[in-house]
Amino acid sequence: MLVAHFITAAVAPLLVRLWGRNGFYALAVVPGLSTVWALFQLPTILAGGTLSESVAWAPQFSLRLGLYMDALGLVMTLIAAGVGTLILVYCARYFGDSESGLPRFAGVFVAFAGAMLGLVLADDLIQLFIYWELTTVFSYLLVGHKAESQESRRAAMTALTVTTFGGLAMLVGMIMLGETAGTYVISEIVADPPESGAVVTSALVLIMIGAMSKSALFPFSLWLPAAMQAPTPVSGYLHAAAMVKAGVYLVARLTPAFGDVPVWQVMAVTFGVVTMIFGGWKALRQFDLKLVLAYGTISQLGFLIALLGTGTRAAALAGLAMVVAHSLFKAPLFLVVGIIDHSTGTRDLRELSGLRKSMPGAFWVSVVALASMAGLPPTAGFVAKELAFGAYTHGGRFDALILTGMVLGSIFTVGYSLRYLWGAFFDKEGVSPTPVHAPGALFLAPAVVLAGLSLLGGLFSNPADPLFATYADTVPQGPGEEYPTYLTLWHGWELPLLLSAICVVGGLVLFYFRHGVAWLGNRTALFNPERNYRRMMAGLETLALQVTGSTQRGSLPVYLGTILVVMVVSATIPVFTGRLWELPAPQIRLWDTPVQIIPAAIIIVTSLLILFVRRRLYSVILVGIGGYGVACIYYLFGAPDIALTQFLVETVSLVVFVLVLRRFPTYFSAPALRGRRTWNMVIGAASGVLAAVMTWFALVGRQAPSISEHYPEAAERAGGENIIAVLLVDVRTWDTMGEISVLAAAAAGVASLMFVRRRAQPRKAPGGVMALSVTKPPAPSTEGRVDLGELRFAPKDIRVKPVWNRTWLPGAAALPTERRSVIFEVVSRFLFPVIMVLSVYLLFTGHSDVGGGFAGGIVAGVAFIVRYLAGGRFELYNTAWVQPGALIGAGLALATGTAIGSAIFLGDVLAGAHGYVDFWIFGKAHLTVSMIFDIGVYLLVIGLILDILRSLGARIDEQIERDAALAEETEGPEARARAEEVTS
Template sequence: MLIAHFVAAAIAPLLVRQWGRNAFLALAVVPGASTVWALFQVPAVLRGETLSSSMPWAPEFSLRLGLYLDGLSLVMTLIAAGVGALILVYCARYFDDSEAGLGRFAGVFVAFAGAMLGLVLADDLIQLFVYWELTTVFSYLLIGHSTELKESRRSAMTALTVTTFGGLTMLVGMVVLGQAAGTYVISEIVASPPSGTAVNVALVLVMVGAMSKSALLPFSLWLPAAMRAPTPVSGYLHAAAMVKAGVYLVARLTPAFHDAVVWQYTALFFGTLTMVLAGWKALRQFDLKLVLAYGTISQLGFLITLLGAGTRAGALAGISMLVAHSLFKAPLFLVTGVIDHGTGTRDLRELSGLRTSMPGSFWTAIVASASMAGLPPTLGFAAKELAFGAFAHGDGVDTAVLVGITSGSVLTVAYTLRFLWGAFSDKQDVSPTPVHSPGPLFQAPAMVMAGLGLLGGLLSSLLDPLLAVYADTVPATPGKEEKHLALWHGLELPLLLSAVCVVGGLAMFGLRHQIVWAGTRTALPDPNRVYRRMLAWLENLALQVTGGTQRGSLPIYLGTILVALVIAAGWWMVSGRIWNGDYPRLRLWDSPVQIIPALIVIVTALFTLYVRRRLFAVVLVGTSGYGIATLFYVMGAPDIALTQFLVETVSLVVFVLVLRRFPPRFSAPALRGRRVWNLALGLATGVVVSSMTWYALAGRREPSISEGYPAAAKEAGGENIVSVLLLDIRAWDTMGEISVLAAAAAGVASLLFVRRRAQPRKAPGGVMALSVTQPPEPDVGQDKADLGGVRIAPQNMHLKPRWQHSWLPGADALPTERRSVIFEVVSRFLFPVVMVISVYLLLTGHGSVGGGFAGGIVAGLAFTVRYLAGGRFELYASAWIQPGALIGAGLAVATGTALGGAVFGTNVLAGGHAYIDLWILGTAHVTVSMIFDIGVYLLVIGLILDILRSLGARIDEQIERDAAPGAAEDRSEAPGVSEEVIS
């Protein structure tokens, strides 16, 4: 079920490209099917059964990948999947086919739904945290969907900052809680909860995370700002899904820590305070979405209060209100979207007459609003009756909470009436608002949810057994009669309080103008202003600390690290604290052949100190690296030697490309002043590191773990120990390393592509910035966006290679003096040969020298040669696939292979091999790690292409632009690199 969501998210852009906005209808099938599956589990849950599935994740850290379905997670699954499916149907009419980024939005939306389902089904604290952060990242992308709007980006960043802060705080609490309990399995922690001071601290940290996610004070500022998002995002994330994650976490842990005072009182205090203050704030809003946003914050405080109270009555009221809230708040957001879509405004001061012009939306809003206000016969009324009863006839704390939630409920009725009046009433001083009539499919999702809220109230007695499954996990209050979910409990205090809320709400609504007037004069500090000031203070502090500790000099940074290493490790050696035991006899060499590469390394390293030209220094450093590679080969490590040779070659190319933007010589004072110091520090570091290696070998008391590598390689079906080590034994490390490579590619590109890639760069005069070396042709049209994102290739150039008069199609854009026919011919003939070699290295890496990393570098060097021969246009012609797509495909293949074991019931990154008969071609030996290596291969090619497009083609464009007339005015736009960095 979870995998289906992420698969659907991956193909969503393709579906949108093919079917337009109607693709949302197909995507709705996935959460719809999850809803149907959850409904089929209801009988088992009613019988008290639970469904669970788990597998080892990191056993040495007591971590497992576990899924757990009980009464609470079943209810949350129905909400997250059911509401998600309906809102996807709503999206099919909310958006136009021409909406920018619609495919991306669809994919992220479905992925968010999958992450939310994973969160409510997770049975491991760390696994829950992973899904928690996934919802944070996906919500950031959804809130910032309109990337061209500054306010949209700012709102997304605010939500990301606040919820990430809470998430990281929560992670610390989860680790402390898991360590105290001796397990991270949530069901085991709930069954046998730990106690003590550390646990209390952990509970406070976890509560901070829940409060930030559910927008409770003082973290509530991000939710109103997130109303910049499209209405489907508000209807799903901010009514039924994301904001419910914190509520779910409180509900999940309350059965275990119901008697923890710090947990209970924190929930009661901040929940009640949020309910009242946010309700008051909602009364003074003019944007319909903001009225609902502050109302949502108020209701979230209500939910945290009920579910954190630690009583069965509070738990039953809380989960009932949880369902009711999803069924009335989501349709109200959708109705607001229909109004905005049909009228072009959400300002209640500009809306008039929609009661008659939009009758479907009006009656939907009436039903949903009745549930929000707690009016019979809706589910909201039945849940609120239980809420009042949970705190009635209690002690002083219960009485204070009862007063708070009653006051908050009065405000709820008032802002509900304000919403209905503002959206649909006929206003005397406002002319009737022109309306574009919405279609039936556009209004149907909101009608269905509002109708379910009404039906839930009428059939509340039938819902009680399902909701009571969770409530029964929390102990009942001794001596207090436990109520059930029903529309009628008799003439009791809760019914009286409901009447008080309605009357009080009507009175406050009648005084709405006076309330707005009073609110503007007694307003509390603006949370957004406080947040901005805090960020500004932190940024200034960071600048001061960074300015005092980091001077922008890589030599100083590296020197500081090496000095610390020499002092710390050297002190232990000089003091004699590790001079114990028998040490291996020192040998200067095993073979005289080793002397030659060793001398090359030493001599080139010393000469580097004395050269004045940057290019010479780079060549000497590269030669030193080649000497190390030769030494590896001589010592019997051909796989490592090959990789070192290839990496040094790529590094040389990168350095040479970057050096085009620097002066050819180093500054003389810097070299004279540092030469002796660099030499002394280098010698000291070499002595210390060599001594540490010697001591490490001498201190070994047990057989080396490497003695078991040959047998492990045989078991994995490989002959190359290095490849088996990287792809099987330590595959997790490789997974992390390729992720770092992907991040590095994005970082390199972001340094140079400072503008949005999909937009062409303009010259100072407003003309498209074409290559100045391109032959002037009258029929050159508007620039065509290359697949890396920069519009610098003309339309009349063939980006895909084909046989024609020129050996390299992209070389035609180069001036004659920069072309070399021999180089072009050689590179054209060598390209397919080198690509075949790269594939050979990929396929044979598990049995001999090679592998995906080496093969990917070889393929990248093939593209490098074509770029050097034919220029940047030739790079686009030969590598027409987007580098980001290759990097993403590589990560996807590697991740999919890693998770394959989990899908088929074994372990994550589980290995395996098989022999496949290929008829006349013989027998092929296929391993799981080979598929993983294909992902590495694709990612490395994408990385090198991204570097070539960033440090190669992009700098080419900058150099050409600087050489053009009027370049001095535009030169400030080119991103520069500090000379100190390279020196």
């Protein structure tokens, strides 16, 4: 089910591009099937059973991928999948085919729904946190859908900042809780919670902070109203079924285990009731219909957290019923707002008038949904609120205080419900009837279904009681719980009914005196979370700038020197405190063969010479020679695989350095060089001595046999003969996964340094998809060459086309004559396919011989480097027909897909498997699962090198040409004037 969501998210952009907005109908099938599947699990859950699935993830760290469904999980699944299905149907009529970024929106929305499902079904704390953060990231993308709008970007960043802060606090709490409990399995923690103590109390406080930030409780509520910049379908799903419901779910999940812990109950109830009152009071003063609902959601979320965190059976039953009721009334209200906005062009209730007659369908849907929100019979909201009031009518003073706060918050709820209905649909004095175009039936249908379920939920609440009671029975009975704790429309003439009547009357009074309420609210608005947040962030930015300015001087030698000094000092202390010199001295061999002296001497000499050269290029060459010497050392010690990788990395690094040096001064600063030389020698010598001494201690201090003795056996089990390759893609695959992720981040960092402005849209001119804007024609057209002309707005049919029998490299035609080398062009043309074939050979032989995905990718990158050096950036564009970002993304996706596929089919994440496959006339071939992972590494490395060439090569070429053109424009007239004076 979860995998289907993420696969659908991957293909969603394609479906929307093919079918336009109607593609949302197809996307709604997956959450729809998830809803149907969940309904089929009802008999099992009602019988007291559960559904669980577990796959080993990292057993040595007690981590696993576990899914668990009980009554709470089933209810939340129905909400997330069911409401998601209807909102996707709504999207098919809400958006137009010309909507900007619609394919991306579709993919992110489906992934968002999948992440929410994963969150409510996760049975591992770390797994839950991953889905938690995925919902944060996806909501950030959805809220910021209108990327051209500064308000949307600011709202998305606010939501990301606040929820990420809470998420980090929650992660620390989860780790503390998991370590204290001895397990990270949520169902096991709930069944056998650890004893309350300082660690558990601290963990619960941190987890509650995470839940509060996610569910927008006070004082973290500021991000939710700002998120109204998102499209209405996002707002409806985010408020009714996802994101904000994550915090509510987390509290509901842990309350059966920790509801009796005072700090858990006090935080949930106190902040919940305060938020309920605060959100309701703010909603009474809003004029934007979406903001009325947004602050209403804040109020309702406080109500839900307070109920579910109380820790009694009656409150838990009422809380879960209110969760469902809230989803059923809040989603249709948001959908109606979207319909009104589409039909009238405004959401301002001061400009809306007479819609009750012109939009009767939307009006009656709103009446039913608002009745449920206000707690009026016979809706689901009334049933849940009656039960909620009853949960606190027989307690002590604390319960009476809670009940008073809930009644006050409910009065505000009735007030802003009437404000919404009056503002959206009724006639207003002095406002002419708003012109509308009536919505289609499909546009209104999802809201009708949800409002209808809200009404049926009240009328037929009693049959649903066993499902909700299954969860409530996991929470102990509260003291003095005499009020009948079961769902029904009529409990009799009890105190809760009187309190409901007081809420209705109080809400009517507030609505009648709405102008006075607005005046009073504006005069008493002492606390402004939005303003305080902006001030806090401005202060943090100022502090960060001051600290960074005083500690980060922008000097890489200083940074590296600081790191090495700290390393030397930190590692030297245990040498003396532990008296490590008393260990027996190892047998030292200066060399195995005299040949090893040659590369060692080269490394030493080049390292010393670097300290005295002033030209930057010379220092780079010396570093490269030293690196090649290290590669020779590796080879002579019997490690050809590492030697090959070192040789290739040094080659690419040398080219990158040379490309970058074009924008640097030729010489180092002489005073700075003299001042640093002694300091650099001391640091380098200390670091080298430390490395040698620690290696010595590591060898003589070993207490057990080396794990390397088992490497040949591991290679044999993995079906490989190259131990290094087996280690990288089988034994230590997680390390390799992290390393390629760092490479992808490095590529993004390099590109961001060079492309400060927004990247131009990739074009086919002059032959490849990597072409960037060019402001100056590279050269005038001559015979046998291609005139590229002005490429900034070049039509799509402009390409570099090879002129046969005249040029070997099409892109080289754009280079000035003095920069061309026919011999180099011919050689590079012949070498390119040879090098590419060699790279593929290294890729596929890496498991049994020297090579691998990393080495093969670098060799392929070298082929593109040769092509670029021979033909310039236009030849690079012409040769590389795939975007570097696409290669990097494909590589990461393939590596990640291998991990997920291994978990599904082999029972373990990144599990290895191998075998022989008969390819008919080609014979049998030995294939391994890790080969797929290695192909991902291969693609990512090629993409990295292409991105570096584009950023540090082609981009700098463009800048140099632009500077030359500017200099020619400014200095040309002066030079001509001087020439005329001389000739005259």
